[in-house]
Amino acid sequence: MRNFLLLICWLPIAVIADDAPRARDLGIPFDGTPGPLNAITDVSGVTVGHSTVIEDYGNGSAARTGVTAILPRGEDSIMLPVFSGTAVLNGAGEMTGTIWVEASGFLEGPVMITTTQSVGMVFEETIKWRVNHADRDVTGYAWSDPVVAETWGGRLNDEDGFHVRPEHVVEAIETAKSGPLAEGNVGGGTGMVCYQFKCGIGTASRVVATVDGEFTVGVLVQANYGWREILQIAGAPVGREIPVAQVADIRTPMDDEMGSIIVVIATDAPLLPHQLKRVATRAGLGIARVGGMASNGSGDIFIAFSTANPQELRAGTNLSVRMLGNEHLTPVFSGAVLATEEAIVNALVAARTMTGFEGRTIEAIDHEALRAALRKYNRLQGSE
DSSP: OOOOOOOOSSSOOOOOOTTOOOGGGGTOOOSSOOOSSSSGGGSTTOEEEEEEEEEEEETTEEEEEEEEEEETTGGGGGTOOEEEEEEEEEESSOBTTHHHHHHHSEEOSOEEEEEGGGHHHHHHHHHHHHHHHSOOOTTSSOOOOOEEEEEOOTTTSOGGGOOOOHHHHHHHHHTOBSSSOOOBSSGGGTTOEETTEEOOEEEEEEEEEETTEEEEEEEEEEEEOOOGGGOOBTTBOHHHHSOOSOHHHHOOGGGGTOEEEEEEEEEOSOOOHHHHHHHHHTHHHHHHHTTOOOOTTEEEEEEEEEOOOTTTTSSOSSOOOOOOOGGGOHHHHHHHHHHHHHHHHHHHHHOOOEEOGGGOEEOOOOHHHHHHHHHHTTOOTTOO
């Protein structure tokens, strides 16, 4: 069951509803075949947890923030690594721990996503969680170099208030689950904005066919980038069809240089680290399908991992691992591109209008206006 925090006051903060529609529910067409949940949790073993922080302190100070945790192997993530690779489209952002991922080929532990000013807190508390719960390695230590990614939530969140606290990090990790996921104004995506609409967390998946059988590619994004006029959905210039009502409230001269997106790609296809790096790179193509351009000040940072080879990656010698041949990777690439595209649109559709720091309000995309724009370009399923 989806959890949500509702602040009883006049502010139009967002409620995460069990019956909130997703992009396909509105008739938006997408290529490819989704998994049963159309979520990153379609990849068996992957769990996701959120901790959402919505608080008001008076005098305009407000917390609209949180933490999202992605555990590649669920509870086993604490001791059993996955092969992983990373990629950067534009690097004005942060994802800690990636030097070790690139050097070792392993992701050891969860991927954590939060807001910019809280990276240090989440990094430290994730280490503490591992120290408190993991077995010691051969050196006698519970060594950890966590992967913590961020996007800047300062339009709605008082970034300098450092509102993410240790208990929020623990909550995100320990409530991680499989099954359907909350999207939009939740976890690390609580205060995020994309294409000048309220945005946040989104997820999607694709089932892909290869010579070695079918595999699943799942994606989770934290989207916080882009200005209105470049938004495209299902090939239609939706952003141009839905004007910005209050430009001064939600766009500044810096917005053309600021904005980021974190993309986490999971698959059960047996891939090695160098192949996963190639998969991670394809997230940039999914962003482009929604109009993203990776501006100079944007942090477009991606990580991909494979849940295959679980027994083979346990500590030992003379290990043998399975891999999909390079010549058969194209379906996996395609799945990553298409799932990234849909995850971003799901984040937009799921988000709700929110008022936060200094009384700023960011409007959610109007579903009927979106449908009208798609209908105009003959891109709405089920329309005449």
